[in-house]
Structure formats: C-alpha cells, structure tokens
Amino acid sequence: MRDLLVTLLFCYGAVKAFKSPYVAALLWAWIGLMNPHRLGWGFAFSLPFAMIAVGLLVVSMMAHPRQVRWPSSGPFSVLVLFLVWMGLTTLAAIHFDESLTSYVNVLKVLGVALLIGCVVQTREQILGFVAVVALSVAFFxxxxxxxxxMTGGSFRVWGPPGSVIADNNELAVALIVTIPLLYYLTLRVEELVKLPFLNRLNPKWLKRGLMLSIALCAASVLGSHSRGALLAISAMAAVLWWRSKSKLTIGIALLMLAPALIMFMPAEWTERMGTIKTYDADASAMGRLNAWTMAFNIANSRILGAGFATDSGLVYRMYAPNPNEVLVAHSIYFQVLGQHGYIGLALFLTFWILTYRTAGRLIAHSRGRPELAWVGDLGSMVKVSLVGFAVGGAFLNLAFWDMPFYLMVIVVVTEKWVKAALGEGQAVASANAGGLKGSGRLEASQ
Incomplete structure (x- = not known):
C-alpha cells in the first residue's frame, strides 16, 4: 500500500513537473531528503525515483527556459570552483575507481542544488521550497x-534506510538543522496555507502542529543517543533564542522543555552523554582522533589530498598513527581536508562563510522594511541552522549531504528576489519623481 501511494504521488508530481521546473525541483528535494520509497517493502523500494526526478528537472528546464535564471552570487561561484577542484583531486586519488564513483554522486547532488537555485524565484516558491525541505526531514x-x-528513550532513533541520514547520529544532526526552519514556518502559517499542498489546513492548527513537531524533533535528537548531537542542539538552541524575536517565549519554552526531556531519558543515555568529558577513555573518540590526525598527514603530504576514498587499509598504513583502526573521518572538516587537501578545505569553508554572510545580508535588507520581515526571519533561522550543522558536522561525515546546500540555495534566491524587489521599487520611485519634476516644468513653462 505504501509503495502504491508513493508511486502515485510521484507520478502526479512528474506530470506537474513537465509544466514547471520548480515542481521538478520540489520532487527531487522530497525524494532526496525523505526517501519515501524506502518506507515500503515492495516494488517501489528500489525504483530509481531520484534519477527520474533529475531527468524531469533537466527536461523541464530545457522546455521552459524563461523560468530558469542563474543567480550570480559568491556561494554559487565558490561551489562551482569546489566541484572543479574535487574533479582534480579525483584524478590524483589513491583509489581512483572508488573516488570517481563518489565524485559522480557528489557532482549529481551538488549540481542539482545549483540547478534548483536557477528555478526557485518567487516569494511563494521560496516558501514552498522551505516547507518541502523542512517537512521531508521533520517526518522522521x-x-x-x-x-x-513511548519507549522511554531506551532505544535509539534511526533515519530512513539506505539514505545518507540512516544512522542515528546523522539523523540527529539533520533534525537539528531542520528545527529552525520549522520555527520559521510557524511564523508564516498564514502564507503557508495558501500553498497548493497545504491550502486545506487551518492556520491555527497548522501552527500548533508545527510547534508540536519541533518538540518531537528535539525528543528524537535526544533519542538518537548521539553525543555530538547533544552539543549541536545546545548550540542551536542558544542561537535560536538569540536570533528569535520572542526571546521571552522561546526562553521559557527551552527552560521547560530541555530539563523535562533530559530527565525523561534513561540512565543509559545519561551515562553515554557523560563520556563527553572522558573522551580519552572512549574507543570511539580515540578512533576519530586517529582519523583526524591521518587527515592532517595526508594534507601535509599531498596538495590534492587522497581523493574521496580515504577509509582504506592502504591509506591508513600510509598516513595514520594507528593503521589498524580504519574509520571514516567522522567530521565534515577533516573529511574534506583528507580527501581534498588544504585548498579543498579552504574552498569548503569559504563557501559556508559566504552562505552565512548572505543570510546576514537578508537580515540587513529587512531592517526598517516591514514588508521584508519574512526575509529577515528567514535569514535569521538559516543562520541558526548553519550553526547547528557546523557544530554537529564536526563529528560526522556529512560534508556532501544535500540539505545544508539547500540552505545556500534558499538564501541566495531570496537575496536575488530582494534585490529585484528593491530595484523595482526604486525604479517606480524614480519614475514617480521624474514625472512630478516633468509636470512641474511643464506647468512652469505654461
């Protein structure tokens, strides 16, 4: 039944996608983030929905070129440079075949993110894209x-099978990135209910549902038993409180919700979180330090890094202090450093710094302009999400997970919309001023 439902929904979206590249972008985001076909056990489980969605997006863009606009921005340019650089590191990779396979997958994910930035243009489309991205992950x-x-926190929470966020740690960080977007949607429920896929909902109940989803996502993060996620959600919550306009309300909610959830968790959870202070006695933590040291050694030895495939016995024997414990980097920063060298890490960090600054400019654009309040709120919440990803990602291999790159798409296309709106406003004001001056001169001449 699940397989049939997902297939029917996908087919309906596919028909709409032929008429609109934007719908194709939503379809790709939904399939890529939620992996709904993985929730069944029948014929839909292994169908190539993602590949079909990409094909639909490309075909629809070619069929409707007027609905496609390349946004010129710093993050877009740096991301293109980063993709080119990763192509060079792949050519020089220690394990070429494995690295090439990974590079093709990364190129597909990040390349589609760039394409989505070309088709999301209007205010309604931006809000719709935020909703699809946030709700796709919030489902889990x-x-x-x-x-x-229901289980008292005794069992760990896992993500969609076969996806990048299938592991409990990865899912926790994904939810941390999502919570600020859910909060943003609570601020825009009146506009949300005007979207085609939400237009039957009552605004009051939709807002209550979104608030409940935030609390459940927080509970799910704790239920993941992820130590890195605990640090990330603490940082995210602090920045969320700071960036929120309702500091008193958010502060009271955090003071009530956080202790209640922590006290609810079992002793096993408390003991596991306590190992954050004694990392030197934890085998998992020491294994990560070994992998991080190896990443430094690779970058110091190879300007192009080792390529995407660094978790191999050969690479560990060449560069790791302990060659017998082979792990992935467990950090977006050391992952990129070991795979693509110092230049790759510099491009990676530059990209995220520019994305964060773009979100900051959205806040600046909205100051003194009530009609752009939605822009400022969006910039603030994207900043909060980026902080959660920056902290949580320090302990996980999520450097090329697509959702954070969608945050970049959101702020870039929103800034493009703002500039167009402000440009039109200035043009109208100039035209009106010119008309008044012209009429004054005409009256004087008469």
Missing amino acids: GIKGGFFTL
Missing part, C-alpha cells in the same frame, strides 16, 4: 519523537 523527527516518548 516526528516519528522518532513519538517512538522516544
């Missing part, structure tokens, strides 16, 4: 939150 937070509450 809601499900996991209920599971955590």
Whole structure:
C-alpha cells in the first residue's frame, strides 16, 4: 500500500513537473531528503525515483527556459570552483575507481542544488521550497519523537534506510538543522496555507502542529543517543533564542522543555552523554582522533589530498598513527581536508562563510522594511541552522549531504528576489519623481 501511494504521488508530481521546473525541483528535494520509497517493502523500494526526478528537472528546464535564471552570487561561484577542484583531486586519488564513483554522486547532488537555485524565484516558491525541505526531514523527527516518548528513550532513533541520514547520529544532526526552519514556518502559517499542498489546513492548527513537531524533533535528537548531537542542539538552541524575536517565549519554552526531556531519558543515555568529558577513555573518540590526525598527514603530504576514498587499509598504513583502526573521518572538516587537501578545505569553508554572510545580508535588507520581515526571519533561522550543522558536522561525515546546500540555495534566491524587489521599487520611485519634476516644468513653462 505504501509503495502504491508513493508511486502515485510521484507520478502526479512528474506530470506537474513537465509544466514547471520548480515542481521538478520540489520532487527531487522530497525524494532526496525523505526517501519515501524506502518506507515500503515492495516494488517501489528500489525504483530509481531520484534519477527520474533529475531527468524531469533537466527536461523541464530545457522546455521552459524563461523560468530558469542563474543567480550570480559568491556561494554559487565558490561551489562551482569546489566541484572543479574535487574533479582534480579525483584524478590524483589513491583509489581512483572508488573516488570517481563518489565524485559522480557528489557532482549529481551538488549540481542539482545549483540547478534548483536557477528555478526557485518567487516569494511563494521560496516558501514552498522551505516547507518541502523542512517537512521531508521533520517526518522522521516526528516519528522518532513519538517512538522516544513511548519507549522511554531506551532505544535509539534511526533515519530512513539506505539514505545518507540512516544512522542515528546523522539523523540527529539533520533534525537539528531542520528545527529552525520549522520555527520559521510557524511564523508564516498564514502564507503557508495558501500553498497548493497545504491550502486545506487551518492556520491555527497548522501552527500548533508545527510547534508540536519541533518538540518531537528535539525528543528524537535526544533519542538518537548521539553525543555530538547533544552539543549541536545546545548550540542551536542558544542561537535560536538569540536570533528569535520572542526571546521571552522561546526562553521559557527551552527552560521547560530541555530539563523535562533530559530527565525523561534513561540512565543509559545519561551515562553515554557523560563520556563527553572522558573522551580519552572512549574507543570511539580515540578512533576519530586517529582519523583526524591521518587527515592532517595526508594534507601535509599531498596538495590534492587522497581523493574521496580515504577509509582504506592502504591509506591508513600510509598516513595514520594507528593503521589498524580504519574509520571514516567522522567530521565534515577533516573529511574534506583528507580527501581534498588544504585548498579543498579552504574552498569548503569559504563557501559556508559566504552562505552565512548572505543570510546576514537578508537580515540587513529587512531592517526598517516591514514588508521584508519574512526575509529577515528567514535569514535569521538559516543562520541558526548553519550553526547547528557546523557544530554537529564536526563529528560526522556529512560534508556532501544535500540539505545544508539547500540552505545556500534558499538564501541566495531570496537575496536575488530582494534585490529585484528593491530595484523595482526604486525604479517606480524614480519614475514617480521624474514625472512630478516633468509636470512641474511643464506647468512652469505654461
């Protein structure tokens, strides 16, 4: 039944996608983030929905070129340079075949993110894209939150099977990135209910549902038993409170919710979180330090890095202090450093710094302009999400997971919209001023 439902929904979206590249972008984001076909066990489980969605997006863009606009921005340019650089590091990779396969997958994910930035243009489209991205991931937070509450937090929460966020740690960080976007949607429920896929919902109940989903996502993060996620959600919550306009309300909610959830968790969870202070006695933590040291050694030895495939016995024997413990980097920063060298890491960090600054400019654009309040709120919440990703990603291999790159798409296309709106406003004001001056001169001459 699930397989049939997902297939029917996909087919309906595919028909719409032929008429609109934007719908194709939503279809790709939904399939890529939620992996709905993985929730069944029948014929849909292994169908190439993602490949079909990419094909639909490309075909629709070619069929409707007027709906496609390349946004010129710093993050877009740096991302293109980063993709080119990773192509060079792949050519020089220690394990070429494995690295080439990974590079093709990364190129597909990040390349499609660039294409999405070309087709999301209007205010309604931006809000719709934010909603699809946030709700696709929140689905697992809601499900996991209920599971955590029903089981007393005794079992770990896992993500969609076969996806990048299938592991409990990765899912936790994904939910941390999602929570600020859910909060943003609570601020825009009146506009949300005007979207085609939400237009039957009552604004009041939609807002309550979104607030409940935030609490359940937080419970799911704790239910993941992820130590890195605990640090990330603490940082995210602090920045969320700071960036929120309702500091008193958010502060009270955090002071009530956080202790209640922590006290609810079992002793096993408390003991595991306590190992954050004693990392030197934890085998997992020491294994990560070994992998991080290896990444430094690779970057110091090879300007192009080792390529995407660094978790191999050969690479560990060449560069790791302990060659017998082979692990992935478990950090977006050391992952990129070992795979693509110091230049790759510099491009990676530059990209995220520029994205963060773009979100900051959205806040600046909205100051003194009530009609752009939605822009400022969006910039603030994207900043919060980026902080959560920056902290949580320090302990996980999520450097090329697509959702954070969608945050870049969101702020870039929103800034493009703002510039167009402000440009039109200035043009109208200039035209009106010119008309008044012209009429004054005409009256004087008469």
